[in-house]
Amino acid sequence: MYSLITLLFVVPVLISLLLLIVPRSLAKPLVITTALLLSAISVYLFIDTEGVYYFGVPAYVNDIVTVADIILLVFFGWIAIKKRSWIVGLMSLLQLAGLLYLLNSMPAHHSLQFMVDKLSLFMFLLINIISGIIAVYSLRYIDEEHCSSFRKKYFLSTIFWFIAVMNLVVSSDNLEYFFLFFELTTLASFLLIGFRKDEVSVKNSLTALWMNQIGGLAILAAIFFIHHNDYGDATFSNLLANAKAETILLPLALLSIAALIKGAQMPFSKWLLGAMVAPTPVSALLHSSTMVKIAPFIILRLSPALKDTPVANVIIALTGFVFIAAAIGALSQDNFKRILAHSTIALLALMIMMAAVGTPVTIVASLILVLFHGISKSMLFLNAGILEKVFHLKQSSDMDRLGESGPFTALVITIGFMSLLLPPFGAFIGKWMSIESLGALATDKKILGALIMVAVAGGGAVLSLLYFKVMGLLIARTGNEDKIHFEKTGPFYTITTYLLLGLLLVTVVGLPLLLNNYFTPVATQITGTTVALVTEGWTMYLGAVKLPLLPMIIAFLLLPVTMVAAMFVRFKNVDRAKEYMCGEKVNYSFSSFYFSTDRATPYFATAGILFFVALIIVALI
């Protein structure tokens, strides 16, 4: 068991080093086998493991971690000097000072450093399978990038580095270790965002760096307060054990801040939006399986302690606001990847909110969202990369001919959007369960519950409008040609797309099964109370939430199938007509509509800052 878990840490690191050395011809088999191996291990672990596993590492590793921490922070400082970024420098200095102070004052720790429970295993699945697919896709993508052959190897190597660090993040219990891995993900994302080395990339990678460093600082502060208040060692399990203590709120709030920053919640959304300049696999990685998913992970980890606290209430209010604000912000976007990024922020807000509510049902909702968002977003981003490399499209308004030039990619993107939107695809169920279970919240805290429900439902409506706006472009065609010919995009692109499509279909069809064997056990372990899943005729009950299956199934037949069928259905024996132009001859650009919400967005950031201030204040009181 332990050896398998350690394999998840060691193998990607080794491969990441190997990829730097081996010739390019070997890179392909190496990446593919490793991706398969890691996925297989994570699936096996998930099926085979019961209970919670604690395990430690030899004492000298502690020293290595400490040294690594310092080296990393010094490296950040060096970056700050090299790039002349005072804010990165300031953050690095603060972090270094905090770390040195803690090292001086902290007692030696005795507890075990790693903890693997069902939540970690759940995250392993997401991280290894989805990132594996992305790594395979990058093999082709990076070939078409204009950079030296070493940089190409380095790119692939960093991806595996990222996978390793993510596996470590989700299984560390000790907060000092957690801090190191958290910072290492920051480093990996910094390197990947700045990969193209142009001016914008460098600027945005520095933004990502300092924003995430604030998160690191918050973790250090949390460690400090845990020691200060004598909760024993700074570990997650200790935090949860002391969940009832009065002063626990401050470390909890600080860790939540770290989570919210990683999750790109306003006003820290800028780093994720800026990350768009990187090669597309990086965006796919950041958005679907790594980096931002640390946010729901932390909150899920802390949710038993957070539940029903004022801190949780502020987080719920903040994320409710972010959900609707990000959706509104997305309406004015034209760049396809930026649209995706905004919707990621919105959906992350929903995941964090559900985790912060902390009832068994909302935990299930949060987990469903984490998984399905991972699959759908990676599919969408990978296809955004195909659009860029094969069709040379970046703006969504240019895509109005895609239905004819690249019907397969158009179809996949349409399915991807629908999977974020329509019943009975996972994200819809997650969204809907959140609304239903917030109803349960509303009985105690009526006003908060009512406001959040409006935000969730309203934000959902705005998001659907957004998705349909893009889908409207994808479906456009002239009608000159009736047949569709699927385009060829090369084996790596096609296979990864098919894999993700397959994953999506399997998870949708098997959702009742997955709920029973996959999501509820995780939620049960997190909350410590069993979640009952009962099926009565055509209605499924999860706790108090009712899922009417029949309308869901019919809705599935109606909507997604309609969208797919619309590409294939052909009416015979019908005459064709040209569009009515009212006798006018004008050149009209068939793009889409925009809502100029730009004027409102600066206020969103301000409001976000206010929420963060409120978070601290509430925790202090």
Added chain:
Amino acid sequence: MLLILLAPVIGGLVYGFERIIKARMQRRIGPPLLQPFYDFFKLADKRKMIVHSAHAFLGIMHFVSLWFALGVLLLGGDLILVIFLHLLSTALLILAAYSTRSIFSHLGANRTAISILAYEPVLIIIAVSIFMLTGSFDAAAAFQSEQPLLFKMPLAFIALLLVLPIKLKKSPFDVAEAHQELTGGVELEFSGIFYEAIYTAKWLDYVFCYALVYLFAGNDVLLGAGLIVFTFFYLNALDNSTARVSYKQMLRFSLTVSFSLAFINLLINSLT
């Protein structure tokens, strides 16, 4: 159940009656009550013409999914689900319009999307308010409520009255259709038997809207009938007596006045 099956027919009758009322308000005699059905049969005989298949197919699916949404509502299903389904059925129509390369269709689709933005939040708040009062999102809970919801959420009812013209494309909020400007907007490129789907979908929308109105009456059938009749005359009087506003004005009005009314009502409901 019967109501669901007959919904298009009832909607057609409502439309026919509406045309008479409208004509009388303008001192005309107006068409016979069954005129919509005569039109319906005439359309079926026309030469079949389409722009392309996907467009025609989406139009038909708009009708089917709207009928389904209506069915879920009348069977007392989950209101949030109903609102989403209705949104999605409208979205199919928008998609159909986008799929052509027709200027008027595109403009119509843009405006329909803006209309959704204008009325959807109000509907959602009404659903949440109903949840606050009955403890369930099921429409059945509202239909069976002992005390009519109207007296508990009068402001929400007013808000509903203010957004219904948008949904039914009545003046002053008929920007989405706006015959003089957009020659029908999203409907433009449909013709003959394929237009039938769009034409009857509008009838379904009537039934849908009046079912929403009926939600406010609880289990009081008489009050429900009264509300429906009142809404009917209100809508037609409004349609006849006002001029179309621009879509920006519509959006602003709806998001400030209607939305606030419904929202205040929600706050009151959740406080008590």
